Every structure is written in C-alpha cells, then in structure tokens.
Amino acid sequence: MNYFVLNPLDPLIIRSSRPFEAISDAEAAKFPPPSTIAGALRNLHGRTIGIDFNDSNKKEQIEALLDVPVTGPLAVKIPVDQSADKLEQKHILVPKPADAQYFVVDGKSTLIGLQPEKLNDDEGCDLPNDLRPLFLSQDINGKPVSGPKWWSLTDLLDWRTGKSVDFGMIKNNGWTPTKPDIRTHVERDNKTRNSVDGQIFQTTGLTMWQQPDQPQNFPNERVAILAGIKGVVSLQAMNLGGERRLAEVEACSLCPKRPDNLVQEVIKAGGLILTFLTPTIFANGWRPAWLDEGTPPGCEYLKLKLRAAAVDRWQPQSGWDLASNKPRASERMIPAGATYWFEIVEGTATEQEIEKLWMAHLCDDKQHNLNGFGLTLPMAYSWNESNIK
Template sequence: MKSTYFTITPRDPVIARDARPFGFGIRMKSLDWPYPSVLAGSLRTMFGKTEKAGDFSPDTVMWLKGLAISGPFPLVDGSLFFPAPKDILLKDLRNDRFEAFPLRPAEMGKGQGCDLPHPGLLPAMLPQTVTEEFKPAKSAPFWSLKTMVSWLTEDTDASFSNRISPVHTGADSLQYPEKDARIHTKIVPERGVADDGMLFETVGLDFTAKRKSVGDQVRIAARMDSNGGCSMVDTLHPFGGERRLAHWKSCAGHTGWTCPDEIKTSVKDSERVRMVLATPAIFTGGWLPGWLGEKNGCLVGSPPGGPDDLVLRLVSACVDRWKPLSGWSLETRGPKAIRRVVPAGSVYFFETEKGSAAALAERCWLQSVSDDPQDRLDGFGLTLWGTWNNSKKGSINDKGMEE
C-alpha cells in the first residue's frame, strides 16, 4: 500500500452536521470536530473527479470505497494533535495549575460490587491516595503528540502532574474550532429573489482564526492508502457540507503518523497495554469490539492487523456515552441509517494472554480496529497504543487480585 498525505486548509467554515433532523424551522447543529466520514466522502469525491474525470460508475465507486482514509486530525506546525484520553481526571489547583489523576483498573474491596457489562471486567478508578472529593476540571479536547506520548508511557501520575498546565492552556493543547452561525434564505429559482419567510441557519467550524496558544492557523491532516497510488493534489475542493471550500495539498507527511520510539520501547517490555481511540469507532457490540470473544469468563482477542500470535484480555475500559452517526449517501442518493459510535478518546485496558505486544504499537499505530472492513477503510477506530501500571509486577487474575 502506498501512503499519500494531505494538508487541508479550510477557506470557509466547515459544515459537519450532527445526526439531528434538519428542515424548515429547525436550527442546524454542528459537531465539535468532523467525523472520519466527512473526510472520506470529500476526499473520494475529489479523486473521483480528478482520477476518473467525474465518471462515478459502479466500478469507480467500488474503487473509491477501497481507498483507505485516515483522519481527520488537527495539524499545527506540521505535527498532529489527538483527542484527549478519557482515563484522566484533572483537579484545578487554581492559577493555571492542575493535578492529574489517572483512572486505572482496580480491585474492589470486600463487600463492594459494580454492575459492569461483563463479570470479567474491573472498574477504572482513581488512585487510593485520592481521599478528597473534587469537581473534575475540563481538559483541553486535543493534546499534542508530545503530551500524548508522555501520558501513554508514564509509570506514575506525579511526574505528569508537574507538566499538566500545558495540557489545559498552553501550546501543547487545542480547543475546538469556533462555531460560525449564518442565516440564509431560500431563493426562488424562476425569479432569483428570496422566498418570503423561508429562512434557515447553518453552523460551521471556523478554522481561519489563529489560536493564541499556538500562534498558527489550525489545519487538518489526512492520509490515504491505496494500491495503485494517485496523482499529487494542490487544489480547492469542498470539505464537508454546503460545498464550503478548502485547500487540499499533498505533502511528504506529518509528525505523528508513525509510532514514536518512546511508545515502542514502553510497549516492548510491558504485559499491560492501553488502546486509545484517536477517531470514533464502530463496533458490533456497541462499546465492545467484535474481535473480543468470551473465553473462560474473560474477553479475549486480537485487534485487526495485530501480530498473529498475540492474544489480549480486556481488563477494563473508560468509554464515554455513544454518539450518533448519520449522513447523506452519494451512492444511494438518500440518508444513511443512524448508527452508534464509540467516542474518540475512549480507553481500553488490556493484558497479554499469549504472545508479545512488542510489534503491536508499530503495526497498529493509527490503524483501524473497527469491526466492519468498510468502516476501517473510512477511518473509524484509528488507535494509539501505550502502557498502564507497567511499573507493577504480576498480573490481575480472574478475581481482580494482584498476583
């Protein structure tokens, strides 16, 4: 497979609607960040026009759907940013200082219980050293590659807390794009005038404003893998809905698409690995990946693209509530059925039951683990890999006790 990388610079506010109905008298609602399907649809349409001269025959559609799309990710100064993981809680110490607490699988005390969806799972809880209740502070929605690597390889929470302020307010963090609301009117085609009372509103994501924390315009990074390769791109083409324009340009690559050496070293010697969703995932079991099956009261399996001899056991998970996914199908010329996706940033904790996880990070870094092959090609379920509690010896047995 040949990889082609793209830097996308939105010229207009990006329209990325959520799955709510939209019609006369209804306000359009926008996603905070475009889904992979927005990128996949725009990119495939562009290549259908440039590579196939706009001939969207069934064979062309099959070829376009076979292009593996990865992204979209925020891009600043040539480096990727990723969704903040769900396995962290921040305590506001004021004066732009925060303390970070990791959520980790933990055994339950005597007489305690939890209604988890599977008896082989443990709850992810705060460290026992946290005795005071506090209202968690909000983390920035996107972290830099540097900050993410630090969190995925950190043995203890104390050393990470010393650098937590950049995660919230500094150059190693990003907020969501500002939302731009516009009022439009329906035009009568025969007369070219506005139709009385026919107003509607669109809400787009404004990428044109420079961020004070990073000092540069935020762009969008994407990758496409194909067997035959495609021509280089440097053009204006719509991205998202309402034909809002963006500048698409092929490039040599961005920092973050390949697995960092720190991650490889950390995972190599660890029997406990973390899987963080960098893009929303679609699983047949809702929150649970379909490649995990029941065995001896545990959930075990191997992710798509992972080493053949590797078997992972799911220990715990930090998963936010599901998000709706819908859209308009250019192939069938109709609305897509609503599906539930696992939000980006969700974290899954595994232990190795068989084999070694040494090659896992390198082979599966920013590769899809969604169940359906087409969802994987569309870019749903891209993953980041790291370790958890790798400073502790032993493993958690079926009763949730350290051995």
C-alpha cells in the first residue's frame, strides 16, 4: 500500500443529501467520505498508468480501477513549519470514538468513557441478542458538552489501553476545525452585468486548519488527508470535492503502526474492542452481517460474539459512479468512531488471525472494503466478569 498526504489548497466542499436551502451551516462542513477519496486516488492512478477517461474504448480499464484497494481517509495534523516527510504517529488524527463522552464537572471539561455493564438479577433491557447496555464508567454530576471530534491516534491507543487521557490532552493533540467557509453564489447576466433572479445558492466548505487558542491568533497547524492506494501515483496535484478545488499530492511513509504487544494482549484478554476509523456500511444497518457466521472478513478461523456496541446516528452516503458515468444509489453509513465490543469464542484466536484485523476493512460488501469503508482499530478487552460491574 502506497500512502499519500492530500493537502487541500482551499476549503473542501463535500456534498450532503440535504437540499441547498439547508446546507449553509456548520454541520454541512464534512470530512470527505472514503468513496470520495477512493475515486480521487483511482483517478490519479488511472492517469498515471495512461488511461484516457474520455475514451469509450477504455471502459474495461476504467471498471478495473474499482478493484484497486484504497485505505483511509484519516486526517493528519501538520505544523506550519514542518514538512510531510517528517510526520510521526502522533500527527495522525482519527475520529472521536463513540464511547467517549465530554462533560462539564465543577466548571471543568472532563472526558468520561462508556463501558458495557452487567445487569443485576432484577434488571433488564430491550437490547437485541442479549447485548449489554453501556453506562458511564464513573458517576458524575455534570452536563454533556461538545468537544474535539478528532483525536490523535496516540491518544486513542492510550485510551484503549487504560492510560490516563484527559480533555486537555485531547484538545491540544486533536483537531477542532475553524468556522466553516460559507460562500454565497449568484448567476450574472453577461450582457447587463446584473444578477439573474432566483439564481442564488450557498456552499459550505471545511476549512483544514486547527482552531487557534485565541481568536486573534492565526492557526499554526494545518490539517491534511492521509490515504493509501495499492497502485502507483506520480501526479502532484488533484481536484478534490465540489467545484474542482485543488489539493497537493505528496507521497509519504506515514501510516498507523500496530503496537508491538497487541496480538498477545488480545489473545490473553479473550476479547477485543473494534473502533471504526472510517464510516462503515453493513447490510443489516448497525449490525454486521458477518456476525451470522462470527468470522470477520479476511479471517478463516476466528469467531467473534458481539457483546455491546456504541453507534451514533446514521449518515446518508451517495456519490458519482465514474465507470458508469451516473450517480450512485444512496446508502446509510455508520459514522466513523462506532465502537463494538466482542468476545472471542474460545480456541479460535491465533496470532495470524488477530494480525489480520489491524487496519482491516470489515464491511460486509467487498466493494465497500475496497473503497476504504470500515477501517478498523482493534484493541484488547477482557470479558472477565470480575472486571465488569
């Protein structure tokens, strides 16, 4: 897999499924979904190997690009005085996990996690398939608040291994975007130089900068996109998102590195927690269809039993089919950050199988996996009943 840093030179416009009248707000400033990055990188790869996308005789070659695997996208924070070739693991940004919650306690923002909890004999819930409910890991007297939606990868790894991670660390190391870039557009009559009645609309762009600590300061960190493709790319510029806005393309060696003891820790714990770093699409909504057999895609022997899940509200997903030259049908995505707790069926875990889960794509459909959906971060989680309330 060859990794690249895509550096947008202007705020990114990523279309949503809402009408134009409703898109001019902060929520419309979206990070590119995997399919957008997959299409852009495959386009670069196709042009690099000499495919003419305007030649009708090249249809088979264009369709073959769909089989080229793409991974990501993730975000990467780049200090203004640092080049992409000197980036480290701590600069990789991932979406906030769904089991992490922000609260104000005694006037201070606090990070508190959710965890599966065993019910007492006189308690019950209506969750399907005997799933365990999630409760706050500690009792608090405070109100929920908003916070950074992007974390440093190193902070997420620390969070999953039980190390101390607080709100201040998340804010300093993560990404809080600046205000969205909202622009109003009108159509002008070339003869009269006046605007045409009724021809007005707005676009909302995602500004790829870290929000400064003080309003009067200029941001000192920019944010780019980290993605990989199993193919060659030699071009150094691309169009990305709406309005054909430009982005620089720079090859890099930066990619998420697996912790040295991850495999042994998962086998020892007898369970794992999967955090999806890119949006995910399952055939059965929030529940993976591969759970019917219990074996994740790419594995042969490993059997998993779902015990709990933290999933935010679904998001619409569509796009443009480059091979067929027509819009794609809309789908429902599970937002990035979705977290699933699994128990490993005894006797099915091997080191080779656990290794396959690191940064694997675990959607039900093969094409979704090739497009970069369902990128997974596995970490150990013990289902010893003495560790669960």
